[in-house]
Amino acid sequence: TTQFIPPYTEDCRTDMYPPKGPTFRSTVSWYTIDLDLPPHKRWTSVIKDKKKDLDDMIQAVRDLAKAFVPSGRLIELVDISLPLMLNTLPNPFRDEIKGIASDSGIPLGEITLFNIFYEVFTV
């Protein structure tokens, strides 16, 4: 009965593996990242496949930013200031991020924001 009362603590699950049923959505695809390639070319095959999903996620970030600042100034600030900060990041990360922005067509500042999400959201 406790599983119907928050925090919905269940009896310990058993026989869930191999993954199946309503808690399992899908398996995960494999990609190779060739570290011998120049950093800006390493992510091209991943981004080629995931461009639309990446765009959808970034759009959700834009929508969230607009909910807080309806004028759109927050995203403008991201697009203007974060590319400047990107140039201070160490390589190969800097060039990989630039390559991802170039391959996806998503503004550099927004891809940079995604890559520093952790530091932004630890408060």
Added chain:
Amino acid sequence: CTSVVAEDSKGNLLHGRNLDFGLFMGWDLKNKSWIMSEKLKPLVVNLDFRRNNKTVFKSTNFAGYVGMLTGIRPHLFSLTMNERFSLDGGYIGILEWILGQRDGMWMSFLTRSVLENATSYENARSLLAQTKLLAPAYFILGGNQSGQGCIITRSRELSLDLLELNVKLGRWYVLETNYDHWEDPFFLDDRRTPAMTCMNMTTQNNISIKTLYDVLSTKPVLNKLTTYTTLMQVSNGNLESYIRDCPNPCMPW
């Protein structure tokens, strides 16, 4: 997030994690889910990082994110990180970085650098404990030999605590959610107690990739923020991951 490193009765090290992300980043009333968590799920990829056509490390990651949150260096160590919330958080580190104080490292860049360059479990532990960071974090590290598993609790500057496996003391697993292990978790977000209850019920004799997945599938360890589950075994270099859903009723975090 919930991360576990466990040692089975034969001395094999197993490492599992649920990655939870997207709290307060938009709630979808219709689907009763977090917007950001749902948008991240299609971006989950497994990556095989190769040099000279040989695997250096493997990772579960988000497409477009160059840092690492989950990874394995086959036959050497496995590594996950969990978010550590603090008022002295990453935004202060970012501000310092902008103002020109750049002696700290971005968290996910450090984990990637460790996965790419560390030559042993001890080397990885030392780098994760000693490198100055821009944001606090928990690093959960597993090795390839009995006793090699630990939780490193980090502030931006210091390693605050190191909790290691100690089978002789009965500590055959270490488990981290998003709270310092020496303090009680926030009462509205206690995933530690159910996870530890299930680990204790499983017992060391029965722990395996299969039963670790069972533990990570039990609510509220599995919750609306859970994006993926990854299971790793350093001895055979295996990494497998699964995109997750948490059907109602399910905790939002």
